[in-house]
Amino acid sequence: MSQNRRCVIRPLVTIFGILPLVGCMQLPYHAMQQLNQAKQDYQGQDYLAATGTLDKILNTYPKNPGSAEAYFVRALCHSKLSNKKQAESDARKCIKLSPQADLTSDAHATLATLLYESGRTREALTHFSEAFKNTRGRSNEDVVIYRYALCLQREGQWKEARIQFEQIYQHYPNTTTAQHARRLFDWPHDYYSIQCGAFRDKGAASMQSRELRRSGLSSRVERRRRSGEQLYTVYVGKYSRYGQAKDALPSVRRQIRDAFVMPQ
Numbered sequence: 592m593s594q595n596r597r598c599v600i601r602p603l604v605t606i607f608g609i610l611p612l613v614g615c616m617q618l619p620y621h622a623m624q625q626l627n628q629a630k631q632d633y634q635g636q637d638y639l640a641a642t643g644t645l646d647k648i649l650n651t652y653p654k655n656p657g658s659a660e661a662y663f664v665r666a667l668c669h670s671k672l673s674n675k676k677q678a679e680s681d682a683r684k685c686i687k688l689s690p691q692a693d694l695t696s697d698a699h700a701t702l703a704t705l706l707y708e709s710g711r712t713r714e715a716l717t718h719f720s721e722a723f724k725n726t727r728g729r730s731n732e733d734v735v736i737y738r739y740a741l742c743l744q745r746e747g748q749w750k751e752a753r754i755q756f757e758q759i760y761q762h763y764p765n766t767t768t769a770q771h772a773r774r775l776f777d778w779p780h781d782y783y784s785i786q787c788g789a790f791r792d793k794g795a796a797s798m799q800s801r802e803l804r805r806s807g808l809s810s811r812v813e814r815r816r817r818s819g820e821q822l823y824t825v826y827v828g829k830y831s832r833y834g835q836a837k838d839a840l841p842s843v844r845r846q847i848r849d850a851f852v853m854p855q
Contacts, residue, residue, distance in 0.1 A: 617657030622648050626661055638668040659689035663698050670705065679705045696725035700735050703742075712742040712833075733763040737772055744854075745833035749781040778854040783836035784826035787847040789817075796823035799847075803827060806846050826853070 618626070625644050632641035645665040652658045666681035682702035689695040703718035719739040740755035752775075759772035787803060787810070790796040796812045803810035803825070810827045827843050827850070830836035836852045843850045 617655050618648070618652060622652060622657070626664070629661070629664055633664055633668055636671075638671045641665075642668045642672070654688070656688050656690050659685045659691070659698075660694060662688065663694060663701070666698070666701055670701070675705055675709065692725045696722050703735075704738060707738055707742055710834075712745045715742045716746065733759050733766050733768045737768045740772070740775070744775070747831040775854050780829070782829040782831050783833055784830070784853055785828055785836060785840055785843045785850050786853045787825040787827055787843065787850045789815075789822045789824045791820070791822060793823045796825050799825045803843075803846060808843060808846065 625648050629641040629644040629648075632638075632644065642665055645661050645668070648661045649658055649665065652661075662681045662685040666678045666685065669675070669678035669681060679702060682698050682705065685698040686695055686702070689698060699718045700722035703715045703722060706712070706715035706718065716739070719735065719742060722735060723739075736755050736759055740752045740759070743749075743755065744752035756772040756776040759766075760769040760776065763769050788796065788799050790799075793812070793814075800810040800812050808827045810825055813824050813826060815822055815824050828836065828839055830839065833852065840850065840852060
């Protein structure tokens with residue numbers, strides 16, 4: 592095999608954990624060496640150095656299929672550097688160029704996470720679905736499923752979200768993710784609400800609820816068991832989508848400064 596046809600396999604830490612990515616044969620050997628150096632710099636948390644090296648590769652070979660991995664690694668670097676817009680652009684370019692199923696899947700998951708973090712949950716759902724086509728059984732799959740379930744929930748797809756939360760705590764029971772998933776699975780409603788207070792005394796909860804209603808807010812008291820204790824919780828509103836609850840939160844906080852959206 593000639594030098595410019597060599598494939599190099601190096602592990603790269605991604606949101607799935609440690610994943611062996613294959614730099615395939617389209618890039619010249621010197622570019623593959625640069626890519627491997629960039630991955631080492633990324634793993635060493637020297638994101639600026641990695642980005643500088645990747646810029647050289649991608650300026651020279653912007654449309655080469657072998658550059659897909661370089662776009663992916665640069666997307667990870669830009670994400671770490673909080674350059675979210677550039678990270679999103681690089682993830683999309685990786686998806687467009689990638690000839691490798693594993694790499695394409697990781698790029699979809701990275702893009703989906705970026706979209707989720709920016710509040711674009713509907714678009715994120717599409718890319719999470721694509722990521723799952725080739726990620727089953729791989730490292731950190733529970734984290735990706737959890738983010739997917741959160742997107743489903745935030746878009747009002749409560750039944751589908753519970754299916755995913757249940758899968759997490761059944762198949763990954765010893766993870767921190769499973770604890771969060773179980774808590775969200777146990778939320779008894781198919782809507783968001785804004786929590787204003789939680790009281791041991793029912794009378795105190797009722798008083799707060801009346802005060803909120805006098806200010807024009809639709810409030811209610813629910814009895815909920817938390818950590819083995821019965822609490823009377825005051826909620827405002829019923830919102831099928833997270834965005835609706837988030838939009839309503841400022842008006843509630845004018846009355847209750849530390850109110851927050853539930854479930855969270």
